[in-house]
Amino acid sequence: MNPKKMLAAFLLFSLNAVLLGNQQKIIKDDLDFPYILTSPPQRIISLAPNITEILFDLDLGEKVVGVTRYCDFPEKALKKEKIGGLIDLNLERIIALKPDLIIGFRGNPIRTIERLRGLHLPLFVLEIGKNLETVFIIIEKIGTITQKEKKAEILVESLKKRYNKTQAALRNVQHEPRVFLSIHGTGLWTCGKGSFLNDLVEKARGVNIAGNIRRKWLHYNREQLIHDNPEVIIILSKSQREFSNVKDWIKNEAHLKGIKAVETDRIYFLDENLATRPGPRLMDALEELARILHPQFFKEER
Structure with missing residues (x-):
């Protein structure tokens, strides 16, 4: 090929590459x-x-x-x-x-x-x-x-991979405990169907007692909480101090003393920032929830 034609072809190819690249x-x-x-x-x-x-x-x-x-x-x-x-x-x-x-x-x-x-x-x-x-x-x-x-x-x-590992650990779960999630450190605010928190509870093999309510966030009344009788209460808080305040309120509330979670002291802390931000640390929240609800399947990790 003529050197000039070769140069022209090369320049044309280079120009096309630049145009495609940009x-x-x-x-x-x-x-x-x-x-x-x-x-x-x-x-x-x-x-x-x-x-x-x-x-x-x-x-x-x-x-x-x-x-x-x-x-x-x-x-x-x-x-x-x-x-x-x-x-x-x-x-x-x-x-x-x-x-x-x-x-x-x-x-x-x-x-x-x-x-x-x-x-x-x-x-x-x-x-x-x-x-x-x-x-x-x-x-x-x-x-x-x-x-x-x-x-x-x-x-x-x-x-x-972490999700699959958690699900494998939970494969032999026979009983899914009833769970009440207390959010924002306010006692009876919780999450319903369609929220990612409800999804986390289900994936951790628990049953959110508000999971059949088609509202992402809602206030649960005391009578309904007593009726649904959760086996586990999880308090989402920003600090241990905030958690302790809500836990003390729940345990000292006369009308709530008969709830199974209160009787058995199955009231737990979960870092609010882990569980309320739909990002990578949501997996940390799922793993912690699974350990709270089914500790017998995670003994080796302790």
Whole structure:
């Protein structure tokens, strides 16, 4: 081939490679809005604690420039710029941080989401996790938009292995105890059908006494609690002190003294942040729940 033609062919091939390499990929977020994937993001803002935890688990902590004031894990997240809370986001601060990716979720106010879109900021909104399986999907989606697909795949596989190990340990369970989950350290607030906490109880081979109520979060009245007579009460708290206060209230409440969980002192602490954030640490919550409900199958781990 003529040298000039060879050079022209090489240049054409190189140009096509560059064009293909820079080709934009468009994916849709969970609100069905398009997001354009170009180069890996360098300045990420997280609008929820579970998203922050996933980003750090994908080794993207150095790329995170802003988080909510509730993003307290891992410890390095505490040093990041705060952009408000889950529902009172500071738009001016978000804009000032010049993000090239903002990751939110359906729990953020729709008005705020619309304002961010109106400002043409690079926003990707995720669904709220409904169960452990949707947490895996959330991790994979964050892996895709940050171009950390392989890291996300490895993380999901490791979580699935832990899940399978827990299920194997529970394979011979004969009795699934009735469970009451007390959330937010308030005594009788609990979770119903459709919540990821209900899903965790079921996966830990327990029966959530509020699991047949089609409300994710609800207040349980004392009469119903007495009637359902839970064998185990699990108090989700941010601290042992908060747990002790709620436990003492339950044990000292005259009307609740006949409940089996109170009589047998099967009232347990579960870290609220583990169990209420649909991220990687939800697996820690599942493992702890399984050990609480069925300690006989986890004796070797103690």
